[in-house]
Amino acid sequence: MPYEVRLEYLDLPTLIYRRARADAIQTFKIINHLEKIDRSYFFVLSDTGYGTYDTRHSRYSLYKRRVRTQLRQHSFSNRVINLWNSLPGDVTQAGTVDLFKIRLDKHWQTLNWKYSMDSYHKLPWEI
Numbered sequence: 001m002p003y004e005v006r007l008e009y010l011d012l013p014t015l016i017y018r019r020a021r022a023d024a025i026q027t028f029k030i031i032n033h034l035e036k037i038d039r040s041y042f043f044v045l046s047d048t049g050y051g052t053y054d055t056r057h058s059r060y061s062l063y064k065r066r067v068r069t070q071l072r073q074h075s076f077s078n079r080v081i082n083l084w085n086s087l088p089g090d091v092t093q094a095g096t097v098d099l100f101k102i103r104l105d106k107h108w109q110t111l112n113w114k115y116s117m118d119s120y121h122k123l124p125w126e127i
Contacts, residue, residue: 008115023079024084025101027043031092045060045061060093065078088107
C-alpha cells in the first residue's frame with residue numbers, strides 16, 4: 001500500500017500535521033500563560049485596530065517581525081505566526097487546552113490535509 005493509504009487506514013496523520021498541531025498547541029499555551037514562559041519573549045500581539053476582535057480577526061493575532069537570517073526565519077517563534085493567524089477566533093480563544101485541541105482538529109478536518117503528502121508542499125495556512 002502507498003504511504004498515504006497506510007496512514008489513512010491506520011488513522012495516523014502525517015508528520016507535518018503532527019508538527020503543526022504541536023506548534024499550535026504550544027503557541028496556545030504560551031499566549032494564555034499556561035506555561036511558565038514570558039509571552040513577550042516569543043511573540044508580539046498585533047494591534048489590528050479592530051478593537052478586541054471581530055468576526056475575522058482574533059484578539060490574539062500575532063505580529064510577524066522581519067528577519068534577516070534563515071536560522072531566525074525557521075525558529076519556533078517565527079514559523080508559527082502564519083499558522084496561528086490563519087486560525088479562526090473561536091479556535092484561538094478557547095478556554096482550555098483540551099477545548100483548543102478539539103476546535104483545532106474540527107477546523108483542520110474541513111481542510112482535509114491530515115493524511116495527504118501534498119501538505120509537505122502547500123500548508124493550509126500558506127495557500
